Amino acid sequence: MRAYRYYLAMLDIRFIKENLDAVRQNIRDRYMNADADLVVSLYDRRNGTLRELEDARRRRNENAQAMKSPMAAEDRARRIEEGKRLKETIARLESELQEIEASFAAEMAKIPNMAHPAAPRGKEDKDNLEVKRVGAPTRFSFTPKDHVELGQSLDIIDFDTATKVSGTKFYYLKNEGVILELALVRYALDVLAKHGFTLMTTPDVAKTEILEGIGFNPRGAESNVYTLEGEGSCLIGTAEITLGGYYSGAVLEKDQLPIRFAGLSHCFRREAGAAGQFSKGLYRVHQFTKVEMFVYCLPEDSERIHEELRSIEEEIFSSLDIPFRVVDTCTGDLGAPAYRKWDLEAWMPGRNNGEWGEITSTSNCTDYQARRLNVRYRDAEGKNRFVHMLNGTAIACSRAIIAILENFQQADGSVRIPKALVPYCGFEAIGPRRKG
C-alpha cells in the first residue's frame, strides 16, 4: 500500500516538492541529467507570477463589469484609462508567465519516473540482475555459424543488396525468411488473442507530441527517431507510441480497464553511431517488424499486470524452445519513463561466440506517460485520475529470427523450425542448400 501511494503522486510537481530528497536520489540512481531543485524554484516563480496575473485579470473583469451600467462621461473615460493600464499589465505578466512556464515544462520533462524500490541500482546493462533462466545455452557438435552466414547460405536474408538500395542496417528477407517472419507475427497474435488482447495494426507514423508523451526525444543529433521533414510527425520506433497515443486526452470508465492492445507495426530506428561487432546483422537494424503489447490499467493493478506481460513473453519464448534468461533492469538502464523493466535475453550462439542478447522488454511506466498524454479514468468518487500504462514486446521479428537461426541450426547447414511454428510456416526446416 505504501508503494502505491508513492507512485500515484509521482512526477506530480507537488510530489516532487514534498519528496525532494527522494527525487534527487532517483535522478542520481538513474544517471539522468535533470535538476529537481530548479524545477521547484521555477514552479514557485510560476505561481507567484500567476497570482499577480490572476489578480490583474480580476481587476480588469471588475472594471469591465462596472462599465455595463450607465455612468457619467468622465467616469467612463477614467474607467477606460484604467482598463488600458490593466491591459498593459496583463500583457506583460502573460509574456513573463509564458516564459517561465516554458522553462518549467522543459525542466519538468527531464525528470524521470521514480524507480521501483526493488529495481537493482546500477549504471549500465552489466548491472542488470539475472532473475531466471529457462533452457540452457545451446551446445553444438560442430562449429555453429552466426545468423548472417546462415541467412546468406540459406538465401533467406540479403544484407548486401539492401545496403546498396537503402543503406547499411537494412535487409531483405527472402524465400522461407519471409514466411518465418509472418509465422512469428501470426503466432504471437494468436497467443495474445488467447490472453484477451485486442489485435491491431497501427500507423507506422505518429505526431511528434505523441512521441514526446510516450517519452521519446525526436530532436537532436543523438535522437533515435526519424522525423518527417515539415510534417510534425515521425516514423515510429515501436507500436508503443501509436498504442499509447490511442487514448491520449481520453477519460476512460473504470470498468473499461484494463485495456489490452496487441499492435503489429514496423519499427524505425536511426541507431546513429551504433556500429561494430555487437550490432552485426539483424541485431541492430533501421527497420523491423514487431508485435507489441500495451496495457492501460488502474494504478493498483499495474504491478500485477507487469508480471502478466513478463509471463506472456516467457510463454512465447518457452514455447518456441529458445533458451533465455530474464533480467531485472537496473536504474541506470531503465530510461526515463519506466518504473520497472524486465528484459528477456535469448541465447545467441553466433553473437561473440555465444552470448545473451535482448529479445524482449517489458516496462511498467506507471502514470509517467499518462500524465504527459493526459490519459485518465473516472474513479468511484467521480474524480479523474491518471491511468497506468505498460508495454512489452511479444515478438520483435528481427531478433527472434536471430535466435531461431542460431539455436536451431544443424550440422548440415539447415535450420529446423521450432515445433510450435511449424503449422504457421508450413515446413519443418529451411535448407540445406547447395552452393551455386
Added chain:
RNA sequence: GGAGAGAUGACCGAGCGGUCGAAGGUGCGCGAUUGGAAGUCGCGUGUACCCGUAAGGGUACCGAGGGUUCAAAUCCCUCUCUCUCCGCCA
C-alpha cells in the same frame, strides 16, 4: 489537390460585443407524489489551475493559436479537424 458547409457543456441545440460558465431540451443524481412502476413536480449536475487547514474565494476554458476592444462564444486573421461535391489513386 480544388469548391462549399460546419465545430458551443455527457448528448442535442440557442446565442444581440458587456445582463453568458453559457437559454432550452435530453440524459444522469437526489427528493416529493404512488401500494409499486410509468408519469409529473422540485433541486442538483463540466474541467484545469492558483490562494486557503477548511468553509470558501479567484482565474482560465464555447475546435486550436493569434489579433481588434476598457470588455470577445459573439468581430478579424491563421491553422486543425469533420461533412458534402469534384479530381487523383492502391
